[in-house]
Amino acid sequence: xxxKADGSVEEAENVMKFMNETTAQWRNLSVEVRxxxxxxxxxxxxWDRYGNTVASLQAWLEDAEKMLNQSENAxxxxxxxxxxxxxxxxxxxxxxxxxxxxxxxMVSRDLKQQLLLLxxxxxELFMEVKQYAQADEMDRMKKEYTDCVVTLSAFATExxxxxxxxxxxxxxxxxxxxQDLEDIxxxxxxxxxxxxxxxxxxxxxxxxxxxxEGKEMxxxxxxxxxxxxxxxxxxxxxxxxxxxLLIPLEELEKQMxxxxxSLGKINEIITVLExxxxxxxxxxxxxxxxxxxxENCKKTLTLIEKGSQSVQKFxxxxxxxxxxxxxxxxxxxxxxxxxxxxxxxxxxxxxxxxETNSRLMKKFEESRAExxxxxxxxxxxxEEKGDPEELLRRHTEFxxxxxxRVLNAFLKACDELTDILPEQEQQGLQEAVRKLHKQWKVxxxxxxxxxxxxxxxxxxxxRSKCKRNLEIPGKSL
Numbered sequence: 191x192x193x194k195a196d197g198s199v200e201e202a203e204n205v206m207k208f209m210n211e212t213t214a215q216w217r218n219l220s221v222e223v224r225x226x227x228x229x230x231x232x233x234x235x236x237w238d239r240y241g242n243t244v245a246s247l248q249a250w251l252e253d254a255e256k257m258l259n260q261s262e263n264a265x266x267x268x269x270x271x272x273x274x275x276x277x278x279x280x281x282x283x284x285x286x287x288x289x290x291x292x293x294x295x296m297v298s299r300d301l302k303q304q305l306l307l308l309x310x311x312x313x314e315l316f317m318e319v320k321q322y323a324q325a326d327e328m329d330r331m332k333k334e335y336t337d338c339v340v341t342l343s344a345f346a347t348e349x350x351x352x353x354x355x356x357x358x359x360x361x362x363x364x365x366x367x368x369q370d371l372e373d374i375x376x377x378x379x380x381x382x383x384x385x386x387x388x389x390x391x392x393x394x395x396x397x398x399x400x401x402x403e404g405k406e407m408x409x410x411x412x413x414x415x416x417x418x419x420x421x422x423x424x425x426x427x428x429x430x431x432x433x434x435l436l437i438p439l440e441e442l443e444k445q446m447x448x449x450x451x452s453l454g455k456i457n458e459i460i461t462v463l464e465x466x467x468x469x470x471x472x473x474x475x476x477x478x479x480x481x482x483x484x485e486n487c488k489k490t491l492t493l494i495e496k497g498s499q500s501v502q503k504f505x506x507x508x509x510x511x512x513x514x515x516x517x518x519x520x521x522x523x524x525x526x527x528x529x530x531x532x533x534x535x536x537x538x539x540x541x542x543x544x545e546t547n548s549r550l551m552k553k554f555e556e557s558r559a560e561x562x563x564x565x566x567x568x569x570x571x572x573e574e575k576g577d578p579e580e581l582l583r584r585h586t587e588f589x590x591x592x593x594x595r596v597l598n599a600f601l602k603a604c605d606e607l608t609d610i611l612p613e614q615e616q617q618g619l620q621e622a623v624r625k626l627h628k629q630w631k632v633x634x635x636x637x638x639x640x641x642x643x644x645x646x647x648x649x650x651x652x653r654s655k656c657k658r659n660l661e662i663p664g665k666s667l
Contacts, residue, residue, distance in 0.1 A: 233292055240285035243278050244308065250275055251311050258318055269322035270329070279312055328398055331391050338388040339410060345381050346417035349374050353424045358518040359505060361443040364436050371429040378422055385418060431510045435501065442497035449490040449526060452483045453533055459483070460540050484537060491530050498523045 257268045286305045290298045352370045357363055392411055396404035459480045463473070498519060505514050 229292070233289070236285040236288045239281060240289060243282035243285065244304070247275065247278055247282055247308065247312075250278075251308075251315060254315055254319070255311075258315075265319065266322055269319045272319060272322050273327070282308070328395065331395050335388055335391050335395060335407070338384050338391070339414065342381060342384060342388070342414050342418070345377065346414065346421060349421045349425065350417065353421065353428060354513055356513050356515045358515050359439070359501065360518060361436070361439040364432055364439055368429065368432050368436060371425050371432065374421065374425045375429065378418075378425070381418060385414065427510045431508055435504055435511070438497055438500050438504070442494065442501060445490050445493045445497060446522065446526065449487060449494060450529075452486045452490065453529055456480060456483045456487070456533055456537065460536065463540070480537065484533075487530060487533060491526065494523065494526060 254268070257265055260268070283305065286301055290301050293301070352367065352374065357367060389411060392407050396407060399407075459476050463476055501519065502516055505511050505516055508514075
């Protein structure tokens with residue numbers, strides 16, 4: 191806003207007054223424009239609603255008037271959605287009345303005429319079929335009631351089954367039961383809410399139903415309430431005690447798994463040691479592993495016995511877990527005892543077998559060492575040089591003491607060892623035996639010649655002495 195700098199005060203006040211009046215007029219005009227626009231939009235909306243409802247209602251009225259001459263079942267089926275058309279009729283009248291009030295007189299007169307005709311037809315028809323609106327609502331309530339009864343009955347039956355059917359005691363079975371009970375815990379509030387809804391629905395239905403049908407409905411509701419109450423009373427303590435039982439059962443399951451793992455390792459170790467020969471270091475390592483697994487089996491068995499006793503005592507004392515069946519658990523414990531005894535026998539037999547093998551191997555090594563010693567002394571004696579008489583004496587003394595039993599003991603030890611050795615190792619043993627046996631025969635054959643030679647040398651020396659002794663007396667003579 192601009193005012194002359196040299197203007198008077200009065201002029202400035204007049205300008206301010208003009209601007210204020212103009213601003214007020216503009217605001218009033220703006221409000222009127224918005225009001226008119228809003229009114230026009232509402233008129234357009236009502237014209238649309240009126241036109242749509244009139245068209246659909248006229249078409250339906252024509253079909254409905256024809257249905258009046260049809261059978262009762264056909265009419266009941268056709269007028270099942272009568273509440274929808276009641277809403278449409280109300281919407282048509284609301285829109286029509288609004289338009290009558292807002293349009294000019296000619297348009298309003300036409301609208302009044304059209305509404306009078308349609309309302310007249312509607313009134314005549316509605317008087318004939320109004321009972322079907324209530325029947326449709328009754329059918330809807332009965333269907334809702336039936337559906338709820340089915341849902342609640344199914345829930346109660348399934349829950350009662352989970353709460354009371356026999357259950358084999360195991361970690362997995364109890365864990366699954368806990369999951370089912372937690373699901374029941376979550377669904378109970380929902381079922382309670384549905385029961386309250388269905389109770390109200392049943393009361394509405396019985397007001398319009400025969401007395402016998404009402405009694406039957408109330409009996410059904412009473413039975414449902416009893417079943418739901420029993421579920422609510424039972425699931426909570428059963429859930430709590432099952433959760434408490436799951437803790438020792440889980441530990442017992444771990445111990446049983448550990449036991450069978452150790453048992454499997456024992457079988458693997460024995461199989462490996464029986465199948466192929468091992469080096470001394472590896473045999474010692476495997477034997478230590480075997481002892482460790484045996485000890486673990488023994489400790490685990492003790493824990494399993496304590497754990498199973500704890501579980502069985504918990505189930506036996508509980509008043510809530512009476513339907514828990516311990517037969518499977520007892521059978522598992524019995525199977526573990528049998529497996530343990532079988533393992534003890536198998537490892538015991540294997541140890542006896544190893545001890546027997548060790549004894550036979552030691553016997554074989556001792557007899558071989560004795561035989562090799564004899565053969566070495568014999569070889570050294572055959573290769574020895576010196577005075578024939580002395581050699582003869584020593585050879586005669588050694589070989590006269592040489593006993594065939596040394597060889598026989600070695601051969602017997604070899605035969606015994608062959609019976610326990612794997613087939614692939616028997617060939618090497620037999621080669622060693624043949625070699626020593628051959629050395630024995632060669633030594634025996636070679637001992638005869640040196641003895642004869644030594645004897646010959648001794649006779650020659652004797653003859654020489656005799657000759658010298660004879661010569662001395664001759665010279666004397």
